[in-house]
Amino acid sequence: MDEPASLAHLSAPRSIVEFRERLAELNDMMPKRLRQCAEYVGANLERIAVSTVSELASGADVPPSAVMRFCQILGFSGFTEMQKLFRESYFSGWPDYSVRLQNLKASGAGSPSALLGEFIEAGRLSLESLAASVDEVALNSAVGLLVRAETIHIVGFRRAFPVSTYLAYVFEKMSIPTMLHDGVGKLDPRFAMRRGDAMLAITFAPYSEETVALAQDARARGLPVVALTDFATSPLGRISDTVLTVHEVDFGAFRSLSATIALAISLAVAVASARDTLNE
Amino acid sequence: MDEPASLAHLSAPRSIVEFRERLAELNDMMPKRLRQCAEYVGANLERIAVSTVSELASGADVPPSAVMRFCQILGFSGFTEMQKLFRESYFSGWPDYSVRLQNLKASGAGSPSALLGEFIEAGRLSLESLAASVDEVALNSAVGLLVRAETIHIVGFRRAFPVSTYLAYVFEKMSIPTMLHDGVGKLDPRFAMRRGDAMLAITFAPYSEETVALAQDARARGLPVVALTDFATSPLGRISDTVLTVHEVDFGAFRSLSATIALAISLAVAVASARDTLNE
DNA sequence: GTTGTTTTGGAATTTTTATTCCATTTTTAA
DNA sequence: TTAAAAATGGAATAAAAATTCCAAAACAAC
Numbered sequence: 101m102d103e104p105a106s107l108a109h110l111s112a113p114r115s116i117v118e119f120r121e122r123l124a125e126l127n128d129m130m131p132k133r134l135r136q137c138a139e140y141v142g143a144n145l146e147r148i149a150v151s152t153v154s155e156l157a158s159g160a161d162v163p164p165s166a167v168m169r170f171c172q173i174l175g176f177s178g179f180t181e182m183q184k185l186f187r188e189s190y191f192s193g194w195p196d197y198s199v200r201l202q203n204l205k206a207s208g209a210g211s212p213s214a215l216l217g218e219f220i221e222a223g224r225l226s227l228e229s230l231a232a233s234v235d236e237v238a239l240n241s242a243v244g245l246l247v248r249a250e251t252i253h254i255v256g257f258r259r260a261f262p263v264s265t266y267l268a269y270v271f272e273k274m275s276i277p278t279m280l281h282d283g284v285g286k287l288d289p290r291f292a293m294r295r296g297d298a299m300l301a302i303t304f305a306p307y308s309e310e311t312v313a314l315a316q317d318a319r320a321r322g323l324p325v326v327a328l329t330d331f332a333t334s335p336l337g338r339i340s341d342t343v344l345t346v347h348e349v350d351f352g353a354f355r356s357l358s359a360t361i362a363l364a365i366s367l368a369v370a371v372a373s374a375r376d377t378l379n380e
Numbered sequence: 381m382d383e384p385a386s387l388a389h390l391s392a393p394r395s396i397v398e399f400r401e402r403l404a405e406l407n408d409m410m411p412k413r414l415r416q417c418a419e420y421v422g423a424n425l426e427r428i429a430v431s432t433v434s435e436l437a438s439g440a441d442v443p444p445s446a447v448m449r450f451c452q453i454l455g456f457s458g459f460t461e462m463q464k465l466f467r468e469s470y471f472s473g474w475p476d477y478s479v480r481l482q483n484l485k486a487s488g489a490g491s492p493s494a495l496l497g498e499f500i501e502a503g504r505l506s507l508e509s510l511a512a513s514v515d516e517v518a519l520n521s522a523v524g525l526l527v528r529a530e531t532i533h534i535v536g537f538r539r540a541f542p543v544s545t546y547l548a549y550v551f552e553k554m555s556i557p558t559m560l561h562d563g564v565g566k567l568d569p570r571f572a573m574r575r576g577d578a579m580l581a582i583t584f585a586p587y588s589e590e591t592v593a594l595a596q597d598a599r600a601r602g603l604p605v606v607a608l609t610d611f612a613t614s615p616l617g618r619i620s621d622t623v624l625t626v627h628e629v630d631f632g633a634f635r636s637l638s639a640t641i642a643l644a645i646s647l648a649v650a651v652a653s654a655r656d657t658l659n660e
Numbered sequence: 661g662t663t664g665t666t667t668t669g670g671a672a673t674t675t676t677t678a679t680t681c682c683a684t685t686t687t688t689a690a
Numbered sequence: 691t692t693a694a695a696a697a698t699g700g701a702a703t704a705a706a707a708a709t710t711c712c713a714a715a716a717c718a719a720c
Contacts, residue, residue: 131667150429150467153708163669168709178709180676187430212519212650219642219649220507227500227507227638239492259549262542266637269539284564356645357546358507358638362499365636370492411687411697433678443699448679459678460706661720668715676707686697 112175112182116145116189122174130173133162137170149186153179218351223358225349230359235344242342242367245324247374249298251277253289253323255314256302262357263302263328267364274372281314290317302328302364304355307335315339328364392455392462396425399465402454410453413442417450429466433459498631503638505629510639515624522622522647525604527654529578531557533569533603535594536582542637543582543608547644554652561594570597582608582644584635587615595619608644 140160256264268280327336420440536544548560607620
């Protein structure tokens with residue numbers, strides 16, 4: 101009754117995150133069938149809310165009773181309790197939003213409210229697709245490059261310019277030396293780039309020549325270049341050490357910046373916190 | 381057996397869109413209880429996949445048998461068949477976003493990916509809350525003021541500056557005369573404002589004095605002022621003809637711009653299309 | 661190999677959920 | 691006002707789940 105590393109747990113996970121932790125923690129000490137359950141469930145978390153025991157069982161290729169044992173080992177009283185967790189967490193953050201959005205969009209084609217509904221939807225889709233497509237390796241490596249930079253040079257014009265100015269603002273707030281290349285006075289910005297600096301270049305199709313040229317120049321001077329762009333095939337792709345891609349869902353001819361800005365601020369904050377720990 | 385506008389339908393809806401259509405089509409000829417069902421179900425479509433008959437029934441405040449009749453009137457053999465439609469379309473339209481997000485957030489506190497997960501979530505919440513809180517009247521009146529402007533003056537510094545530059549970019553793309561007040565050279569921008577122009581001022585707490593001062597000045601010269609700000613109590617509130625408020629959900633000390641930019645682009649596109657119809 | 665332990669599969673049971681049916685009430689039209 | 695039709699609510703039933711239990715199989719230690 102007092103097994104040190106027992107499978108049995110007294111408390112059920114209270115959130116999806118806890119659920120995943122429990123899954124990882126127990127995975128090693130589970131017998132074959134239960135591990136099959138764990139594997140299938142872990143890879144199909146979103147199904148749990150709408151599946152039955154036997155559907156899950158046949159998905160994992162085990163008998164239903166194995167699924168029951170699996171639920172209990174995780175700390176739930178049974179399948180019903182486990183499913184409850186997933187059903188509830190589905191609605192968090194989903195109050196009357198979808199209804200309001202429908203209302204907005206329905207308020208007359210071309211009306212400002214209808215437009216707003218569409219852009220909100222596009223923004224949301226962009227964020228969701230970003231969540232599903234981040235390249236974590238690239239992101240980590242981008243942080244790594246920028247952490248070591250003396251000064252970060254930010255380049256991006258036209259549609260990318262708001263992202264540049266936002267990054268410059270955020271970096272400044274966190275006391276990180278940056279230089280925003282804004283093209284004022286058409287001065288030649290190349291001489292500001294010094295050994296030990298890094299460049300963060302931002303451009304989207306149709307790619308701005310100035311941005312690409314500056315990135316190229318930085319590269320030639322031996323500065324590491326991080327690219328924030330829309331496709332891996334972008335001209336920045338060949339030039340840069342690390343490429344972060346982000347795809348914005350457009351509405352009509354217009355493309356917003358929700359996902360791009362989310363990625364940009366994450367990058368900035370990650371760099372800042374990594375610097376802090378570096379200096380401690 | 382040959383009723384012309386009967387409630388009974390032979391074929392069940394094959395998709396959510398068809399489902400909505402059927403709902404709208406039948407709504408007029410339904411009796412009281414069934415209409416209650418229709419209303420509740422229509423407003424809580426996403427619940428169907430994970431609800432039981434009696435949960436739905438108590439949500440709509442009708443007995444379970446009414447829900448059964450409702451399903452059958454829509455063309456389904458029963459509740460189970462109707463639920464099947466929603467469970468299946470659960471995965472297609474809304475892939476594994478929430479799971480991916482959980483994955484991101486779980487990837488180690490402080491890691492870049494985890495940060496990104498948080499900012500994506502914050503952005504999404506901001507957009508959703510914008511959908512739920514737009515003041516359609518104010519939005520329409522803002523469009524009305526800006527449509528009639530000869531030149532639109534855009535003012536906004538620090539965190540609002542990316543929004544300003546974005547608006548300037550979008551207006552420019554649509555050939556609308558704008559002047560972005562960027563503070564370069566600290567020139568006095570007041571003399572650029574001419575009768576017939578309008579100002580679009582953007583600021584968030586802590587409110588930038590320059591922005592407020594410029595808006596005040598525009599007002600004094602008789603230009604209409606549209607404010608884009610975070611609270612109705614903002615200093616711009618007293619000065620402006622129309623106030624658009626947008627509340628960004630923050631993560632830690634950081635606030636992104638998803639909702640603000642969605643509102644900004646909607647405003648810009650609405651102004652542009654209203655101008656086009658004006659000139660036809 | 662034998663013995664004790666853990667794991668497994670599926671049949672039996674219990675609980676929950678969906679569905680039907682019909683007596684009662686409400687509405688509609690004459 | 692009354693008769694016919696439609697709608698309603700709830701009790702009864704059927705179906706489908708979840709859950710338990712135990713005999714058989716697999717495994718481990720000796």
